[in-house]
Amino acid sequence: MNTYKLLTPGPLTTTATVKQAMLCDRCTWDDDYKVVTQQIRKKLLTLAQVDPAVYTAVLMQGSGTFGVESVLSSVVGQDEKVLICSNGAYGVRMTQICEWNGVPYAYYAEPFNHISDAQKVAKYLQQDPSITHVAIVHSETTSGLLNDIEAVGKVVKAAGKVFIVDAMSSFAGVEIPMQDWGIDFLISSANKCIQGVPGFSFIICRRDLLEASKTKARSLSLNLYDQWQCMDKDGKWRFTSPTHTVLAFAKALEELDKEGGIPARAKRYAENNRLLIERMRAMGFQTYLHDHQSPIITTFFYPQGVHFDFQEMYQYIKARGYAIYPGKLTDEDTFRIGNIGEIYPEDILNVTDILADFLAMKKKEAQAS
Numbered sequence: 451m452n453t454y455k456l457l458t459p460g461p462l463t464t465t466a467t468v469k470q471a472m473l474c475d476r477c478t479w480d481d482d483y484k485v486v487t488q489q490i491r492k493k494l495l496t497l498a499q500v501d502p503a504v505y506t507a508v509l510m511q512g513s514g515t516f517g518v519e520s521v522l523s524s525v526v527g528q529d530e531k532v533l534i535c536s537n538g539a540y541g542v543r544m545t546q547i548c549e550w551n552g553v554p555y556a557y558y559a560e561p562f563n564h565i566s567d568a569q570k571v572a573k574y575l576q577q578d579p580s581i582t583h584v585a586i587v588h589s590e591t592t593s594g595l596l597n598d599i600e601a602v603g604k605v606v607k608a609a610g611k612v613f614i615v616d617a618m619s620s621f622a623g624v625e626i627p628m629q630d631w632g633i634d635f636l637i638s639s640a641n642k643c644i645q646g647v648p649g650f651s652f653i654i655c656r657r658d659l660l661e662a663s664k665t666k667a668r669s670l671s672l673n674l675y676d677q678w679q680c681m682d683k684d685g686k687w688r689f690t691s692p693t694h695t696v697l698a699f700a701k702a703l704e705e706l707d708k709e710g711g712i713p714a715r716a717k718r719y720a721e722n723n724r725l726l727i728e729r730m731r732a733m734g735f736q737t738y739l740h741d742h743q744s745p746i747i748t749t750f751f752y753p754q755g756v757h758f759d760f761q762e763m764y765q766y767i768k769a770r771g772y773a774i775y776p777g778k779l780t781d782e783d784t785f786r787i788g789n790i791g792e793i794y795p796e797d798i799l800n801v802t803d804i805l806a807d808f809l810a811m812k813k814k815e816a817q818a819s
């Protein structure tokens with residue numbers, strides 16, 4: 451089988467040992483398995499730096515979007531309203547979730563290269579007292595932008611509202627002291643910075659707010675309160691759980707600890723990202739963002755002055771061991787390179803060397819014709 455490493459925002463390259471943890475079948479109702487779920491839930495609270503008496507963790511089948519949909523459709527009541535702060539495709543997706551579920555919402559949009567402004571959020575809350583919740587994406591994987599959720603959290607808490615954060619591509623890749631930053635609901639998934647495989651999302655949230663959402667859910671399978679009630683008893687999931695994915699995730703958490711926890715992982719990702727941008731700029735590639743660049747994924751403009759085809763470049767790099775990512779901006783020609791997962795500076799050196807070879811080949815072709 452032709453294998454290659456993933457320089458994408460998830461699924462990511464995982465270790466061989468995480469993949470090996472899946473070579474085992476488990477019953478969803480067996481104690482052996484339920485214990486694993488309970489250990490994962492407990493560990494997530496530690497990583498989020500929260501008091502277990504105040505917060506809880508719920509695992510939810512499906513990809514990250516299922517987790518976001520579970521929260522928005524389960525905790526914002528019919529007579530409440532969520533302010534969605536958006537500066538990318540994942541913010542826009544939150545509005546789609548609200549449309550489909552009939553969740554009342556207000557919309558605050560910024561261009562994709564601007565962070566959400568805490569003062570503007572404060573103004574929205576002041577002008578529309580019917581807003582009860584505020585939702586934002588932390589690391590906007592669309593562009594690679596990192597929103598200042600600490601600043602937004604401050605104004606949300608000052609106004610006494612509930613704060614919901616999609617930290618899908620940032621949780622465990624950067625430090626998020628969830629309780630200190632006033633985050634009430636945080637959503638992430640198995641196949642991002644914890645470096646597990648796809649199959650479930652997880653929600654870390656305040657117990658009292660989850661309790662208060664008891665009758666608000668709009669769906670059976672994504673009902674967050676019911677999922678919590680069942681899982682909290684002894685670790686059993688309500689419906690069939692992704693058993694192999696859960697075992698892989700438990701292994702990935704163990705390996706995160708071995709690496710030195712989130713501080714060590716954040717440092718590795720930041721170094722990968724710094725090196726990537728340095729090497730790409732040296733080759734003449736411009737980054738889409740000038741500031742608020744996350745250490746997770748970077749958007750680059752197509753190079754100037756060479757005939758450039760993304761698919762051709764993609765196939766060239768893939769044949770040499772790495773998969774990169776197309777752009778997700780509607781009005782600019784860009785591509786993205788992620789640097790999370792089981793990726794080290796050596797990989798960044800490799801992929802940028804391959805890209806340099808590709809560009810040299812294109813230049814030679816241009817001269818010959």
Ligand SMILES: *Cc1c(COP(=O)(O)O)cnc(C)c1O
Binds near residue numbers: 460515591
């Ligand atoms: C990956 C991601 C999601 C979830 O996407 P899925 O394809 O459903 O896993 C949501 N928000 C952000 C910011 C993401 O990076």
